[in-house]
Amino acid sequence: MTINEIQDQIIEEFELFDDWTDKYEYIIEMGKKLPDLDAEFKIDENKIKGCQSNVWLTSEIKDSKLNFFADSDAVIVKGLVSMLIRVLSGHSPDDIANADLYFIDKIGMTQHLAQTRSNGLLSMVKQMKFYGLAYKAKMSKD
Amino acid sequence: MEILTELYPIETIRDDFPILHQDVNGKPLIYFDNAATTQKPFQVVEALTHYYLDINANIHRGIHTLAEKSTAEFEATRKEVRKFLNASSTDEIIFTKGVTDGINLVANGFAKSILKPGDEVVISAMEHHSNIVPWQMACEQTGAILKVVPINDQGEFLFEEYSKLLNEKTKIVSIVHVSNALGTINPAKEIITKAHSMGIPVLLDGAQSSSHLDIDVQDLDCDFFALSAHKVYGPTGVGVLYGKREWLDKLPPYQGGGEMIKEVTFTKTTFNELPYKFEAGTPNIGGVVAFKAALEYINQIGKASIAVYEDELLSYATEQLLAISGLRIIGTAKEKISVASFVIEGIHHQDLGVILDQQGVAVRTGHHCTQPLMNRLGILGTTRASFAMYNTKEEIDQFIIALNKAVKMLR
Numbered sequence: 001m002t003i004n005e006i007q008d009q010i011i012e013e014f015e016l017f018d019d020w021t022d023k024y025e026y027i028i029e030m031g032k033k034l035p036d037l038d039a040e041f042k043i044d045e046n047k048i049k050g051c052q053s054n055v056w057l058t059s060e061i062k063d064s065k066l067n068f069f070a071d072s073d074a075v076i077v078k079g080l081v082s083m084l085i086r087v088l089s090g091h092s093p094d095d096i097a098n099a100d101l102y103f104i105d106k107i108g109m110t111q112h113l114a115q116t117r118s119n120g121l122l123s124m125v126k127q128m129k130f131y132g133l134a135y136k137a138k139m140s141k142d
Numbered sequence: 143m144e145i146l147t148e149l150y151p152i153e154t155i156r157d158d159f160p161i162l163h164q165d166v167n168g169k170p171l172i173y174f175d176n177a178a179t180t181q182k183p184f185q186v187v188e189a190l191t192h193y194y195l196d197i198n199a200n201i202h203r204g205i206h207t208l209a210e211k212s213t214a215e216f217e218a219t220r221k222e223v224r225k226f227l228n229a230s231s232t233d234e235i236i237f238t239k240g241v242t243d244g245i246n247l248v249a250n251g252f253a254k255s256i257l258k259p260g261d262e263v264v265i266s267a268m269e270h271h272s273n274i275v276p277w278q279m280a281c282e283q284t285g286a287i288l289k290v291v292p293i294n295d296q297g298e299f300l301f302e303e304y305s306k307l308l309n310e311k312t313k314i315v316s317i318v319h320v321s322n323a324l325g326t327i328n329p330a331k332e333i334i335t336k337a338h339s340m341g342i343p344v345l346l347d348g349a350q351s352s353s354h355l356d357i358d359v360q361d362l363d364c365d366f367f368a369l370s371a372h373k374v375y376g377p378t379g380v381g382v383l384y385g386k387r388e389w390l391d392k393l394p395p396y397q398g399g400g401e402m403i404k405e406v407t408f409t410k411t412t413f414n415e416l417p418y419k420f421e422a423g424t425p426n427i428g429g430v431v432a433f434k435a436a437l438e439y440i441n442q443i444g445k446a447s448i449a450v451y452e453d454e455l456l457s458y459a460t461e462q463l464l465a466i467s468g469l470r471i472i473g474t475a476k477e478k479i480s481v482a483s484f485v486i487e488g489i490h491h492q493d494l495g496v497i498l499d500q501q502g503v504a505v506r507t508g509h510h511c512t513q514p515l516m517n518r519l520g521i522l523g524t525t526r527a528s529f530a531m532y533n534t535k536e537e538i539d540q541f542i543i544a545l546n547k548a549v550k551m552l553r
Contacts, residue, residue: 020167020500021551023549023552024496024497024500024551028493028551028552052491052492052495052507052508052523053490053492054522073490073522074490074492075490075493075552076492076493076494076497077492077493077494
């Protein structure tokens with residue numbers, strides 16, 4: 001599936017929810033399901049800047065596809081992050097760098113991307129795209 | 143626990159605060175973030191509007207009618223603030239942008255004219271960054287050393303340890319009067335008496351205390367006292383630094399520019415007398431004028447009544463909170479203002495804040511600009527509910543329901 005096809009799938013899933021409780025319970029469930037990162041990856045170099053919760057992100061290139069692994073000590077952030085990974089992981093660096101992440105707004109989670117320094121989600125998205133750009137540059141050099 | 147609502151005009155008060163009557167995410171707003179900033183009664187908003195609609199003109203310089211009117215109203219606030227703090231003179235009331243600005247003014251002055259290498263500045267482990275960073279900068283500039291008074295696990299100032307820290311090298315003690323993160327009321331008078339016995343001046347950070355406690359700077363005998371209008375039901379961008387005349391005369395000007403001068407030539411400039419020496423440039427005139435309305439509003443209800451009411455809210459909230467399993471109150475000093483900070487086992491404060499917000503509840507989560515304090519207490523942050531004169535027992539009930547729902551979803 002393409003990045004946009006996965007985004008559309010998520011949007012469809014969220015349309016089933018009647019109220020905010022169902023929506024957040026789903027996100028919390030996804031957050032709890034996302035495997036914890038090994039302690040060796042929870043280092044400062046992998047930390048995303050965000051005031052309130054700790055978020056770690058690491059990546060790995062395999063068969064020209066970029067995979068992401070992440071963790072957070074706040075479970076709602078972890079849930080949103082697991083959706084980002086579901087959308088972006090396993091695609092080419094180029095696709096990731098150019099991705100337009102419209103699903104966040106469509107599922108009503110834009111406030112979590114807000115510019116307040118109290119969440120790292122915006123920084124997380126930027127970092128994932130940055131990895132895309134960086135790997136794209138590396139691959140065109142190799 | 144019964145609240146004395148028969149005597150306290152809570153309905154009238156709530157009617158005076160239009161912003162409280164709105165829905166957030168489809169639920170009535172419950173505003174419990176008053177330690178961050180307070181809401182404003184319509185009287186304050188009207189005063190600000192009146193300023194811009196009727197009398198706006200630059201102050202102290204013009205001779206035309208509008209300039210005289212705006213100057214008179216600006217200075218009327220200064221007189222009101224003098225009364226509010228019981229300062230001995232309006233010359234000792236400096237208008238600033240807020241507490242952070244006021245502390246920077248003093249720290250800068252000390253760095254420029256007093257601190258020498260090896261001198262010491264004493265603060266406490268529970269300070270807000272605004273009463274840490276300016277002193278760190280001053281120490282870095284001058285080679286002075288920052289000393290920190292420790293606290294106990296309840297969040298109380300350790301007076302014995304404080305006494306041990308003071309010596310002939312100590313040049314100033316700068317302490318928060320009331321902790322924003324914990325609600326702890328520090329023994330200000332004793333702290334000041336002790337420092338004065340060794341000839342050391344004291345600055346009190348009054349950001350949280352000025353709206354909850356009666357402030358009498360002469361009785362406290364503090365050398366400096368800083369407050370922010372926006373925490374006392376007034377506008378943002380306005381603050382007050384009270385300083386004893388002898389100290390304000392001693393310190394050099396903070397910012398240079400218009401207003402703070404007597405005479406300017408390219409070879410020499412002489413400075414204006416107090417308080418204007420520290421009020422360079424055009425201030426937030428409208429904000430200062432509107433601030434008077436906030437002080438009058440508080441006086442009309444009475445600080446003592448507000449304090450009793452807020453105390454009851456705190457007791458009620460604390461009792462309800464302690465009934466939640468896994469919840470621990472952070473900040474259990476014997477003397478507190480109406481702030482309830484807590485952590486819940488296994489749940490991150492950011493998650494709590496998000497789910498509470500979905501239910502219309504506004505609380506503050508995180509480190510509350512007191513990272514060293516959070517480190518000392520071994521936590522990353524807390525969820526903080528802080529109450530003001532317009533909050534109610536019913537709101538606390540709704541908050542507890544919302545909190546229980548959040549806990550159920552997140553556990």
